[in-house]
Amino acid sequence: MQDNASASIGQVGYVSIEQPFGLQPPQVHCPICGQQQFVEQDDEYLETPCEHLAFVFGGEEDEFVYASADFSARFARFDAELDLRFPEEARVGEEYEEASSFYRDLFPRRLADLGYGAHLLALRITYGGMAEGSPVWFSDVYGFDYSTIRDEEA
Numbered sequence: 127m128q129d130n131a132s133a134s135i136g137q138v139g140y141v142s143i144e145q146p147f148g149l150q151p152p153q154v155h156c157p158i159c160g161q162q163q164f165v166e167q168d169d170e171y172l173e174t175p176c177e178h179l180a181f182v183f184g185g186e187e188d189e190f191v192y193a194s195a196d197f198s199a200r201f202a203r204f205d206a207e208l209d210l211r212f213p214e215e216a217r218v219g220e221e222y223e224e225a226s227s228f229y230r231d232l233f234p235r236r237l238a239d240l241g242y243g244a245h246l247l248a249l250r251i252t253y254g255g256m257a258e259g260s261p262v263w264f265s266d267v268y269g270f271d272y273s274t275i276r277d278e279e280a
């Protein structure tokens with residue numbers, strides 16, 4: 127297949143995966159270089175992002191727990207546009223939710239808003255376990271940016 131600069135931006139690759147109940151949070155490795163993105167050391171999770179990782183959204187934290195410089199810049203632009211569209215007093219109601227939220231099916235739409243296309247692979251991994259006697263589920267989202275691949279890796 128031919129590819130060139132004028133190729134359309136395409137749709138973000140967004141994949142939802144569910145782990146069996148009771149397993150530890152996912153150990154995600156980069157699909158490009160194979161590096162593990164978090165490692166456990168002395169009961170602590172250390173961020174070990176490779177250059178292809180754009181972001182990690184932590185379901186338990188309910189926010190982005192890792193952002194590359196490129197992702198941060200895209201997010202700042204998105205946020206500034208949102209500020210223009212929705213002044214402080216307009217930040218209520220469904221329309222604002224639809225335009226600003228990152229959860230569930232809105233997540234891939236937000237990634238498109240951030241200017242991502244088919245060069246981004248987002249893995250949404252859902253995992254569950256017992257917490258204080260009740261089952262709880264969380265979904266983390268990992269974004270890998272294939273436009274960061276350099277010649278020697280391609």
Ligand SMILES: [Zn+2]
Nearest residue numbers: 156159176178
């Ligand atoms: Zn990598």
